[in-house]
Amino acid sequence: MSGFDAILFDFDGVLADTEPLHCACWAEVLADLGVTLEWDFYRARCIGVDDRLMLRMMASRASPPRDWQELWARYPAKKDLFRRRTLAAPPFDPALDAYLETLAACYKLAVVSSSSCAEIEPLLEAGGLRRHFATVVGGESVLHHKPAPDPYLLAAERLSARHPLVVEDSEAGLASGRAAGFDVLGVTAAGMRDALRRRLRAAPQHLL
Numbered sequence: 521m522s523g524f525d526a527i528l529f530d531f532d533g534v535l536a537d538t539e540p541l542h543c544a545c546w547a548e549v550l551a552d553l554g555v556t557l558e559w560d561f562y563r564a565r566c567i568g569v570d571d572r573l574m575l576r577m578m579a580s581r582a583s584p585p586r587d588w589q590e591l592w593a594r595y596p597a598k599k600d601l602f603r604r605r606t607l608a609a610p611p612f613d614p615a616l617d618a619y620l621e622t623l624a625a626c627y628k629l630a631v632v633s634s635s636s637c638a639e640i641e642p643l644l645e646a647g648g649l650r651r652h653f654a655t656v657v658g659g660e661s662v663l664h665h666k667p668a669p670d671p672y673l674l675a676a677e678r679l680s681a682r683h684p685l686v687v688e689d690s691e692a693g694l695a696s697g698r699a700a701g702f703d704v705l706g707v708t709a710a711g712m713r714d715a716l717r718r719r720l721r722a723a724p725q726h727l728l
């Protein structure tokens with residue numbers, strides 16, 4: 521087996537434990553539209569899914585049901601709320617910076633997310649992590665989102681990577697990586713580093 525030449529990280533739930541905060545911010549800005557968003561539903565149905573698809577689901581479950589575009593109109597408010605809360609307290613494991621520095625010495629690294637670059641890049645900067653990544657693919661970077669292969673194919677193209685490893689926490693994200701024809705590793709934010717170390721050790725010439 522040949523070694524990996526790049527590692528493509530999902531953001532939410534992999535590099536940062538942000539999904540509970542995304543859920544809380546959406547719940548807050550949608551509450552007066554009759555949308556009740558609970559963590560169990562969000563975790564099961566919304567993680568890794570494009571925001572517009574997620575809002576279509578929520579609009580049909582609202583009481584009374586809503587036009588999804590009424591919900592979409594709250595996106596700027598949700599984005600602003602999320603940004604203020606995360607910039608106040610960047611949601612990264614303190615050990616992540618040093619780990620990514622070690623990885624970046626051996627592999628090209630990218631972030632591949634359904635969230636927008638406008639949400640992700642300031643957080644990476646605030647956490648001191650942006651310098652480790654050669655590129656960031658966000659939701660606005662592609663026409664077709666996860667589980668389509670497009671986001672991971674675009675990242676690999678930007679890095680000129682031929683054998684990347686995709687690191688993901690959601691079914692939609694894992695399906696996207698597989699559809700792109702790449703090896704995938706399913707992780708949680710809390711267990712990401714240990715799982716990645718084990719996976720890289722299993723490949724010859726990878727000692728991290």
Ligand SMILES: [Mg+2]
Pocket residue numbers: 530531532533534567568688689690693
């Ligand atoms: Mg994720």
